[in-house]
Amino acid sequence: MMELRIQLIPTGEIIMPPGKNGENYCHSCTKAVGSDGVRITMESALTARDRVGVQDFVLLENFTSEAAFIENLRKRFKENLIYTYIGSVLVSVNPYKDLEIYTKNHMERYRGVNFYEVSPHIYAVADNSYRSMRTERRDQCILISGESGAGKTEASKKILQYYAITCPASDQVQTVKDRLLQSNPVLEAFGNAKTLRNDNSSRFGKYMDIQFDFKGAPVGGHILNYLLEKSRVVHQNHGERNFHIFYQLIEGGEEDLLRRLGLEKNPQQYQYLVKGNCPKVSSINDRSDWKVVRKALTVIGFNDDEELLNIIASVLHLGNIQFGGEDSGIAYITTDTQIKYLSRLLGVDGLVLKEALTHKKIIAKGEELISPLNLEQAASARDALSKAVYGRTFTWLVNKINDSLAFKDESYKNPSVIGLLDIYGFEVFQHNRFSTFCTCLTVVLSSEMAIKDAVMFHAVSQWEPVQYFNNKIICDLVEEKFKGIISILDEECLRPGDASDITFLEKLEDTVGGHAHLTTHKLADGKTRKVMGREEFRLLHYAGEVNYNVNGFLDKNNDLLFRNLKEVMCMSENTILTQCFDRVELKDNKRPETAATQFKNSLAKLMEILMSKEPSYVRCIKPNDAKQAGRFDEVLIRHQVKYLGLMENLRVRRAGFAYRRRYEIFLQRYKSLCPETWPTWEGKQVDGVSTLVKHLGYKPEEYKLGRSKIFIRFPKTLFATEDALETRKHSLATKLQSGWKGYTQKTKYRNSPTLCPSPAVMIQSWWKGILARRRAQRKRQAVDSIRRFIKGFIYRHKERCPENEYFLDYVRYSFLIKLRKNLPKTVLDKSWPTPPAALVEASELLRKMNMQNMVWRYCKKINPEWKHQLEQKMVASEIFKDKKDNYPQSVPKLFVGTRLNGEEINPKVLQSLGNEKMKYAVPVTKYDRKGYKARNRQLLLTSNSAFIVEEGKLKQRIDYASLKGISVSSLSDGVFVLHVPTEDNKQKGDVVLQSDHIIETLTKVAICADKIHSININQGSITFTVGHGKEGTIDFTSGSELLVAKAKNGHLSVTAPRLNSR
């Protein structure tokens, strides 16, 4: 059966109903639907939006605060969320570790999805540009900027990979894709090097065009390179390396090859490789990289790289040429070894080369003048040659790659283009040199573009005016004809006489000294002067001040190669060199352009290319200088936020609008939300959009309608609309699904061989219909519940409102259900589930009620004997708990009715009790008042009196009414004293007794005599009356076992056993 699979994907274009012939319309689904089926759920879109910080700085409450900005970056960085937007600008923080976010699944997730629907990613930028190129037919470019090591090159590689994997492809296209990808390792080998900041730093600027055909398949590419850092060929700072290719060749080259090139397998042998003093780096494997590069060379069509390698080897040999002649002032070459190799590898005459390296030829007024060079001049001529050879070979290589990437189909004239600009790593040091001066220009211009871009849209949307720093003033200062810094520099380079870096600085002071954005040591005020060197000038960029040291400006700008060296190269038999050094150049007597002018021109060309395209921006940030994962160096980051102009960017964005959409795209996406525009709007697009937003309740200050786009000011407006669409899509999807199912069933029915179905089939189909409708209804309800639930969850901390009603009720309900299952079963079980906020009070009431209920049920079950027992235990607890050491041991032992039954008591005694009923009897030990002799006695309790009994005699009767009190120690002994009034002649004084069941005995006495509060528990000792006003003392101590004896001081000494629990 044919089935329409409805994918719940916010693609911008939703699914169309089936066509007349039952075709499966799923407009743009092939593009939008990933292999993993339903890719975006409402929930993930919502949580991503809510989770860590804000994913778009535009949503930052305090958008002017740099601290808030950086805090948001930090929060996200800590959670490995390295990407954040400022509107459509992507800010990326280098994680310095592999995050699992570049898989094929991730690519699928971003395909065909709008920016704000998924969390920020470089793929979103790539996809957005791709889609704009396809739908709006406008060329795109992606500008990637940031300091060296911030991740620009990685970002551009990720974009390239995204296109290579997600774009449609045929066999021929596959070759182009491979070449696009493989051009990278080759360019990196020749143009990248290890620097202090980045082990694989691109030392050239690169702009790459990717060309796409009408099907959206990549069919070609073109690379523009500029400003290769040629000085690196001859010199490297400490801790840095020359270009990778040299080390790769030496480490990885096969023996035969190295022998042919005359090279040794040891980089230390080469002057051009030892300056930075770090030929080996742990993160770089030159040997395996060599293999990768050679393979890549074959993929992009270099089947024979012999001549290329000859040139690389020659540069190393050139570096090893030594000059003598210090004394005479005329340089000569000390050994011929290098010249021999050079002559062979470059295919030049050795003698001519030797001559050219030590002499210079100048043409003045048509005459050739040859003069010898001194030592210093010769060394610099040699280095100039090395730089020129390497630099031009690099450009040749780029051209060669371009040939291999070129789109060959003549019939297809205008491919669409996406450009990738990886702007050369720009770092601001405390003292900056010529190269920084050049690269900083690029950055100034590109941020200028970004801000212009934002301001332009801002102008269209006509909200309040925004102040921003106009970079033009700096651009003019640098570039202007005759008066700009570059012009002044060129003039100093060209003029006859003794021009030097210092005269250039002076000229600068004379010409533009008064400019508000330039100052020098001489012109600066006292405070600034302190932080500036004498050879420095300072530019005030919009982001701050940068000092440039003029030392070397003239030399680097001149970049001169003596004519005779050029001539030698023109005669080379190496075919690459013949292409690099054109004889036409020799005929042209004009001075070559200076480095700054060349750079300015290529930059102007680049700007022209960029301006004709729709730009997207990626701003890369380096979190620390140590290339360490997880470290967020705030000072360093603040510095970059400043120099990348991010706060400026945000301010401009916020002053304007957050989002803009073309009318047709907006209408297409949201038309289902308004009855007038759904399913189709017949009138003008702008009217459709207007009707739609009015229906959605947009307020006038929330949006503006431009010429071709709607501008939406606040992201929240758009989010609300998105949410509405999400809800709507679910109901639409269900409707379409049921429509489609009905349709297919009907078709099947019509096409069935038996045109007139039997009643059974009819009943069957009717019944199936009922079942399907029921099922659909259940699904609808389920979707509704889930949606309500998620919404409720998000609003759960708000006051009760329609959005969270369902959720809050659910939470209560589930708490109560859980409670019912887990109610404590005994009074001793104190567990109780934690209630939700709304039920705290109720939960407490319920807990009390449950406790009362358990107690009530327990009490109901108690029989009279047990009740009596418990009452006595209660009394015992009241008297002894926490006061007498052996009380805890008595708790589990039941109190008995009596310890002596009828037979154990002498019948005479019972007789003399007469009518008094005996309530309790217990054997006790009595101690004499004098002498403290121990005697066995019985203690009997009746309702009125206690009796001390010896054998058949009632020895002593103590009426409860006359019992003054009872004393007992706090220790574990069983000794107690019954205090009686001394004035009573019948009594001979207080009675000292000892019982083995002291707690039980005294509890009984206390109850019978109603003397609960007359029991004194004493520490240390008890004093008692002996009779006739005399007193005795009992001392209590703890010991290993019970001992009662008369002590030397005449006191009764009681040693009570220590209990384990104490």
Ligand SMILES: Nc1ncnc2c1ncn2[C@@H]1O[C@H](COP(=O)(O)OP(=O)(O)O)[C@@H](O)[C@H]1O
């Ligand atoms: N997205 C990323 N994920 C993981 N590591 C990265 C990422 N971006 C950059 N890096 C690391 O940082 C290093 C420097 O990045 P690179 O793109 O060469 O910097 P840049 O081109 O800005 O100088 C890379 O070699 C890589 O180790």
Ligand SMILES: [Mg+2]
């Ligand atoms: Mg780079």
